[in-house]
Amino acid sequence: MNLKERKKNMWPKKVNWKELRFGVEIEFIGGNPENCALLPGWVMALDEKQIDETGAASGSELQSPPIQWEDKEQIREMLSRLQAQGASANWSCxxxxxxxxxxxxxxxxxxxxxxxxxxxxxxxxxxxxxxxRLIFCPPVTGEMHQRFLLNQDPEALRHRGRPQSHRCGINAAPWFDIGTVEIRYANGSLNYDQVLNTIELCLRFVAAVGEDRKLSSDPQEMAIELGAPHEGYPVSVPIPQWFRERTWLEEALIPVITPLAAELVENGEIHHLLPVPDGILVAIEKSDGTLSQYVLQPPSTGWQLVRQLL
Structure with a gap:
């Protein structure tokens, strides 16, 4: 078993998936998040904006408190409140x-x-x-597994690369902060049945890992083995052409701007790029998660710093 006998035999252990506590983070656009009435313990993360169809920052991220399956009607109520305000989920959520x-x-x-x-x-x-959306849920790698074996540290579980991608699709790093594993693969939705199906699959999967069950790598077979829905999850929505082009622009410019970004913010990584009237806005994430924003101009002799945004 090793690793101190799996921490004194706490694993494996069979636990009913309905007994697991969970929290859900629901991204959305539109609505009126500042004035949405919240059930006790629910949080509206107003700094977590999404992108609407015009490219503007919109909506928010609604976060539940730790709840159990028997509390799922709270989710129905909060989804209803969002929808009553005109909120929806799009390709950015x-x-x-x-x-x-x-x-x-x-x-x-x-x-x-x-x-x-x-x-x-x-x-x-x-x-x-x-x-x-795969940039937001990159794969766990064999290298990460080896790093964790050598050093049981949350940094061993951090994906190397742009800040949007440091949290893997099956993200065990939150254990060290809030005692959870985060599963990030689902597309956005405000449909109650789709949200519940997503939560159920995640709970059943984690319970199976906790029990040390071996599962099929075939999606439909895995769903059958877990007793989870094999369909009815949030649908994949195509991105608009303008966002596709923005992504291409980012991908082309990031390698060019990275050396300058490293000079502007020590140990920083480029979070995103946007064209603005006087150049290219470069948002750089610091190691503590805060953003610094600069506007750069690309004259013929090299990049020139125009201004820093507060």
Whole structure:
């Protein structure tokens, strides 16, 4: 078993998936998030904006408190309140589920990493994750697994690359902060049945890992083995052409601007780029998660700093 006998035999352990605590993060556009009445414990993360069809920052991210399956009517109520305000989910939105690991403790982290290596593509296929959203849920790698074996540290679970992509699709790093694993593959939705199906699959999957069950790598077979819905998850929505072109522009410019970004913000990584009237806005994420924003101009002799935004 090793790793201190899986932390004194806390793993494996059979736990009913309905007994697991979870939290859900619901991204949306539109509505009136500043004035949405919240149930006790629910949080509106007003700084978590999405992108509407015009390219403007819009909506927010609604976050539930830790709840259990028997509390699911809270989700129905909050979705109804969002929809009553005119909120919706589009191609820029995602749906993330945090599952509490208190039944197993740290003993389950390595099994979750190993399960990710085996089944992450299967979950991605079941959720039909939109291709443009994969930057927000990159795969766990063998290198990460080896790093964690050497050093049981959250940094070992951080995907290397742009800040949007540091949280893997099966993200075990939150264990070290809030005691959860986060599953990030689902597309955005405000449809109650689709949200519930997503949560159920995540809960059943984590319970299976906690029990050390071996699963099929075929999506439909896995759903059958877990007893989870094999369909009815948030649909994949195509991105508009203008956003596709913005992505191409980012991908072309990031390698060019990265050296200057490293000079402007020590150990920073480019978060996003946007064209603005006097140049290119470059948002750089610091190691603590805060953003610094600069406007750069590309004259013929090289990039020139125009101004820093507060």
């Amino acid at each position: 995602g749906l993330h589920v945090h599952i509490g690991l208190e039944h197993w403790g740290e003993a389950v982290i390595l099994p979750l990493i190993e399960a990710a290596l085996l089944y992450q593509q299967t979950l991605q296929a079941l959720f039909n994750t939109s291709r443009h």
